[in-house]
Amino acid sequence: MLIASVIPLLFILVYAVVILWVEIKVASHVQDRLGYMYTGGFHGWAQPIADLLKLLTKEHITPVNSDKILFTLAPVIVFASSYAAYAALPFTSTFIAANLNVGVFYIIAITSFVVIGILMAGWSSNNKYSMLGAMRSVAQIVSYEVPTALSILTVIIVAGTLNLQEICQMQSGGLFNWFIFKYPPFMFITFLIYFTASLAEVNRTPFDIPEAESELVAGYHTEYTGMKFAMFYLAEYANMFLVSGISAILFFGGWNSPFGDFMSGPAWGVFWFVLKGLFFVFLQIMLRWTLPRLRVDQLMYVSWKVLTPISFVNIFIVGLWALLK
Amino acid sequence: MATYEITTRSIRGDLKTDTMILNMGPQHPSTHGVLRLELVVDGEIIVDVIPHIGYLHRCFEKHAEQMTNYQQVIPYTDRMDYVAAMGNELAYVLAVEKLMGLEVPERVQYIRVIMAELQRIASHLLAIGTYGLDLGAFTPFLWCFREREKILDMFEITCGARLLYNYIWIGGVSHDLPSEFGKKLKDFLKTFPKALKEINDLLTFNKIFIDRTANVGVLPADVAINYGCSGPMLRGSGVKFDLRKNEPYLVYDRFEFDIPVGEGKMGTVGDCWDRYYVRVREMEESLKIIEQAWEQIPAGDVHSAIPRKVRPPQGEVYFRTENPRGEIGFYIISDGHSSSPFRVKARAPSFVNLSVLPEISKGYMIADLVAILGSVDIVLGEVDR
Numbered sequence: 283m284l285i286a287s288v289i290p291l292l293f294i295l296v297y298a299v300v301i302l303w304v305e306i307k308v309a310s311h312v313q314d315r316l317g318y319m320y321t322g323g324f325h326g327w328a329q330p331i332a333d334l335l336k337l338l339t340k341e342h343i344t345p346v347n348s349d350k351i352l353f354t355l356a357p358v359i360v361f362a363s364s365y366a367a368y369a370a371l372p373f374t375s376t377f378i379a380a381n382l383n384v385g386v387f388y389i390i391a392i393t394s395f396v397v398i399g400i401l402m403a404g405w406s407s408n409n410k411y412s413m414l415g416a417m418r419s420v421a422q423i424v425s426y427e428v429p430t431a432l433s434i435l436t437v438i439i440v441a442g443t444l445n446l447q448e449i450c451q452m453q454s455g456g457l458f459n460w461f462i463f464k465y466p467p468f469m470f471i472t473f474l475i476y477f478t479a480s481l482a483e484v485n486r487t488p489f490d491i492p493e494a495e496s497e498l499v500a501g502y503h504t505e506y507t508g509m510k511f512a513m514f515y516l517a518e519y520a521n522m523f524l525v526s527g528i529s530a531i532l533f534f535g536g537w538n539s540p541f542g543d544f545m546s547g548p549a550w551g552v553f554w555f556v557l558k559g560l561f562f563v564f565l566q567i568m569l570r571w572t573l574p575r576l577r578v579d580q581l582m583y584v585s586w587k588v589l590t591p592i593s594f595v596n597i598f599i600v601g602l603w604a605l606l607k
Numbered sequence: 608m609a610t611y612e613i614t615t616r617s618i619r620g621d622l623k624t625d626t627m628i629l630n631m632g633p634q635h636p637s638t639h640g641v642l643r644l645e646l647v648v649d650g651e652i653i654v655d656v657i658p659h660i661g662y663l664h665r666c667f668e669k670h671a672e673q674m675t676n677y678q679q680v681i682p683y684t685d686r687m688d689y690v691a692a693m694g695n696e697l698a699y700v701l702a703v704e705k706l707m708g709l710e711v712p713e714r715v716q717y718i719r720v721i722m723a724e725l726q727r728i729a730s731h732l733l734a735i736g737t738y739g740l741d742l743g744a745f746t747p748f749l750w751c752f753r754e755r756e757k758i759l760d761m762f763e764i765t766c767g768a769r770l771l772y773n774y775i776w777i778g779g780v781s782h783d784l785p786s787e788f789g790k791k792l793k794d795f796l797k798t799f800p801k802a803l804k805e806i807n808d809l810l811t812f813n814k815i816f817i818d819r820t821a822n823v824g825v826l827p828a829d830v831a832i833n834y835g836c837s838g839p840m841l842r843g844s845g846v847k848f849d850l851r852k853n854e855p856y857l858v859y860d861r862f863e864f865d866i867p868v869g870e871g872k873m874g875t876v877g878d879c880w881d882r883y884y885v886r887v888r889e890m891e892e893s894l895k896i897i898e899q900a901w902e903q904i905p906a907g908d909v910h911s912a913i914p915r916k917v918r919p920p921q922g923e924v925y926f927r928t929e930n931p932r933g934e935i936g937f938y939i940i941s942d943g944h945s946s947s948p949f950r951v952k953a954r955a956p957s958f959v960n961l962s963v964l965p966e967i968s969k970g971y972m973i974a975d976l977v978a979i980l981g982s983v984d985i986v987l988g989e990v991d992r
Contacts, residue, residue, distance in 0.1 A: 303821060313749035410629050414651065414973070487743060488815055498973075574815050575743030576973045 286379045290368035300517045301560075302330035305567050340508035345408055348505065352406035356399045357506065357513035360409040363395030365522040372447045374537045374551030383444035386438060389528065390431055393483070396521070397423050400502050403514075407505040415501025418578055422489065425582060426482035429589035432477040436597045437532045439604050440464055450536035457540040462533040468600050473533045475593050477562070482526035482581070483520065487570040489581060490520050515545030527555065534558050613771060626654055629973075637741045638979045639944040640987030642961075644976075647929025651972045656965045660958075661989040671951035675919040677703050680951065684937075685771035687955060688989040690733050693726035693762075694930035695989075696775040699951075701856060702779050702926035706919040714907035715779050716857045720900050721792075722762075722774065723857075724893040724929075727801070729758040731886045731893075731933035735986040737809050738883060741981035744818050747810040750871070754802045760819035761791050796898055803890060811887060820883060821874030824967045824979035828877065833965040837956050839889065840983060843869040843882030848928040862899045864892040879982035886984075918946050932956040932984060955992060957985040963968045 283327055307325065310317025318326025344350055360470030369383040370377040382388050397420050404416020440461055441449045453459050462469050482489035498504070503514045534556075534589070545554075576584065612900040629646040632638040647655040667687060671680045684699045685692040697719055702710065712842030736751030759769045764785050766774040774781050803991035810816055826836070831844040841848055851859040867888035921943030927936035932954025940950040960983050968979045 313746050314753055315749065358852060410627065418651075490743065559855060571746050572809070573744065574739065574810070574819060576815055577972060579972070580818055603891070 285379075286339050289373075289377070290371070290379055292524075293364060293373075294365065294368065294516070294520045297342055297523055298516050299334065299520070301331045301462050301519050301563060304564070306330075308564070308567050311570045312568070313318075320398035321572065324334045329475040334512070337508055337512040342510060343505075343507045345505050349406035351406070352402045353505075354510070356403035356406060357510045357517070358399075359402065360396055360399035361513045361517040361520070363392055363399065364517045365396075365526055366392045368520070370446055371524070372450050372536060373533065373555055374547045375447075375450070377552075378447055381446065381447055384444045386434055386444045386449075389428070389446075390434065393521070393524070394423075395425065398516070403506070404502040407502070409505050410497045411500075411604060412502050412504045413557060415498045415504070418498075419485065419502055421578075422482055422485070423587075424583060424587075425585040426479045426489075429479040429585060430483060430592045431599055432590070432593035433472045433479065434528075434532065436472045436593070437461055438467070438599050439597070439601050440469070446531055446536075450531055450538065453535040454546075456542035457535075460538075460540075461531065463499070465600055465603050468596055468603070469533065471592070471596055471601070473529070475589050475596070476532070477529060477565075479585070479589055480529070481566065481569070482585070483519040484525055484566075485567050486522065487571045488573040488575050490570070490575055494551045522563050522566055523559050525564070527559040611874055631976075637980065639985055640981070642987055642990070644980075646973070646976070647934040648798065648973065653968055653971055653976055656968050656976065658961060658964055660821055660961070660987075660990050661766050663987045665992065667953060667992040668951055671948055672888060674947050676946045677919075677948060680948065682771065682773045682775065684953075685773060686988060687934060687992055688730075688935070688957065688986045689770060690908075690986055691726050691730040691931045692771050693722045693774065694730075694928065695935060696772065697723050698926060698928040698930065698935045699937050700775050700777050700938050701928060702924050703917065703919065704925040705926050706922060706939060706941055707777075707917065709778055710913065710923075711778055711912045712909065713858070714909045715912070716911065717900050717904040719775060719902075720857050720859065720862075721897055722765075722780075724897045725758050725761060727893045727931045728890045728962065729755045731890050732758075734886055734931070735806070735810070736757075737740065738981040738984070739816075742816060742978050744810055744813075744816070744979065745967070747806055749811070750802070751805055754799060757791070757795050761795070762786060764791070765972070770819075776913055777917050779909045779911070782925050783909045790938075792838060792897070792901060796894060796901075799894060800837060800891075803887070807887065811884065817873050817880060819974075820978055820982070821974045822878050823874075824879045824972060824976050824982060825875045826882075826963065826967050827875040830963065830966060831877070834966070835932070835959045837959065838930065839882050839885040840859060840933060840963070842866065842962045843868070843885045844877035845869050845871075845881075850927060850934060856926075856928055858900075859896075861903065864895050869894065879978050882982040882984075883913065889953035908935075916946065920946075927954070930956055932986065932989070933960060953992060955989040957991075961985050962988055 305316050318329040320326055322328025344353055367389045368389050369379040370382050400419045401416050404412045438444060441452055442448060453461060462473055469561050503511055506514060537555040538544035539550055539554055626647050626649050629648050630643070631646055632643040633641040638644065643659040643662065645657040645659060646653055665686070667683055670683050674680050681696050681699060684724045687695050700904040708801055732751040732755045736748040739747035758866050762772060763769050764787055766772050766782050826840065828844040828846050831846065833842050845868050847866050847868050852866055858987070867885050869876050869885055871878070871881060874885070919941040921941060923938065923940045925938045927934050935956055936954035938952040939948050942949040964980065964983060968976050971979065
């Protein structure tokens with residue numbers, strides 16, 4: 283049990299260090315520059331480690347008029363909720379930290395805790411910018427949970443189970459058994475809705491409004507320093523992989539090999555799952571360095587007037603199709 | 608999105624809401640320097656904006672009086688609009704030359720035109736790059752800087768400086784163009800349109816970018832004129848006024864170029880997108896001017912007309928030129944016997960353009976204010992002087 287819970291944590295930590303480096307390098311090359319080049323030798327591979335060490339040694343500053351308990355608790359809750367969600371992620375056919383019958387439901391529920399953490403951070407900082415950032419963030423995450431949940435529900439209709447491991451198993455046997463190719467093109471639309479909404483769930487561009495640095499300085503984590511700040515960062519990166527991993531599981535076969543029996547097995551399963559997850563993380567990074575950000579009201583417009591109605595229609599069509607079949 | 612209804616104090620049931628004062632700046636990522644904005648906000652909607660300036664005040668006008676001669680003022684003008692230093696020098700030098708009745712060689716005039724237009728492109732690149740940054744797009748900013756770097760390289764090989772040049776002197780320029788300049792310029796003229804197209808594809812015609820800037824911060828033409836706005840601010844509102852065409856100085860009357868004005872292509876005439884797009888198109892026009900100037904540039908000595916002593920006759924002069932940010936003017940009084948100006952007054956376009964900010968940003972959201980402020984394109988060095 284202990285080992286099962288430590289493995290996702292180790293994964294998050296290693297992944298965060300790697301993805302920090304990848305993000306900077308991708309950003310740099312998109313922007314026609316080199317980025318890290320010195321620390322550690324090869325393309326500055328040790329820079330994220332140096333950054334992490336720097337953050338660890340930094341002073342913890344708590345603003346005088348802040349609510350100290352909430353202020354300290356907030357980053358922990360934010361990180362814990364995204365870490366807890368990893369428990370239900372099937373990394374491979376033989377490893378899942380907690381094989382729940384209601385895995386999907388559990389993930390949707392537990393990730394909602396992020397909202398509480400963010401609101402706590404914004405409120406307790408006693409800073410108007412943090413407060414505005416937190417308010418935006420909560421409004422955004424709560425709104426986008428609707429299309430996210432609806433698109434996940436569409437997959438549930440197809441799969442008929444809430445168990446993520448079972449959903450993966452149903453998609454085994456090659457590329458064309460993946461749910462993305464079912465009921466064309468409706469499952470693809472579902473995926474697009476899920477991907478867009480998940481960007482908003484993890485506060486990534488073009489929906490990075492809560493931490494819009496040109497407006498709100500840094501949003502809800504303006505007042506945070508050192509490791510507490512790093513916790514928010516870690517949680518953000520953990521969430522990025524989480525939503526990407528769910529994308530991979532629900533639509534792209536999870537740990538299944540795209541070539542049927544070729545290159546499949548428990549060890550290959552980890553490879554495929556992480557690869558698919560990282561691909562969507564990479565997509566998120568590319569989007570971040572390409573697009574400007576939306577305004578708050580435009581963000582709400584996209585959620586309530588575009589994504590939610592489309593997902594309702596979508597869920598209806600897919601449901602009808604599945605019923606008639 | 609249209610403007611929002613302003614409710615300073617609304618009561619729903621027993622829930623009382625009140626306005627909040629939000630201090631934006633002087634240390635804030637998007638105030639482009641040390642501008643401080645005092646915002647009165649109702650939730651996220653702006654009820655009032657009060658700009659506080661003066662954090663970068665360096666007594667330019669007093670300094671100018673205290674110098675031992677007229678030439679020493681030139682480096683101080685550089686430091687006003689520090690991203691368009693060539694333009695400031697040019698306006699000051701032209702004012703002094705007019706006061707003295709000095710004729711400068713044709714080659715000098717052409718060099719000045721080329722430099723001023725290159726500076727305009729560099730300045731506009733910075734403006735649109737940082738504008739993208741304000742709206743959350745990082746990449747265009749660095750792409751713009753990459754192009755701007757090429758212009759700065761050209762300035763560097765010409766006069767040794769990359770930002771504050773002291774290049775345009777009274778009666779001439781400090782150095783003639785070096786032999787490599789022509790090659791670099793031609794290279795730039797060839798590659799820049801492509802780079803501009805890339806930036807347009809990435810930012811200008813991006814759906815999200817248009818959503819953020821169209822119909823936001825609409826500045827009607829009459830308001831723009833009443834506030835004395837100039838440059839892309841005025842032209843963005845559809846007023847076709849450019850000193851290079853309307854009151855030609857140097858040799859601008861020999862070139863063919865258009866004056867781009869805001870057309871309300873994506874929304875209303877005079878919105879943020881229009882102001883932004885005027886800048887983009889001005890860069891194209893500047894490119895045309897540079898191309899023509901480079902074809903026509905005569906040979907000659909750039910130092911022949913530089914006077915040994917600058918002692919203008921008693922009198923006063925006002926001279927204005929079209930700087931990237933608008934109309935920059937220098938008012939100089941000479942007492943006739945001293946070698947330093949008796950009084951120098953600078954009309955800074957950013958300062959005047961900034962004054963219209965409270966007028967055009969009421970009723971929008973905080974995120975819009977950032978877009979509006981970015982489209983005004985201020986340089987605090989010039990606002991505060």
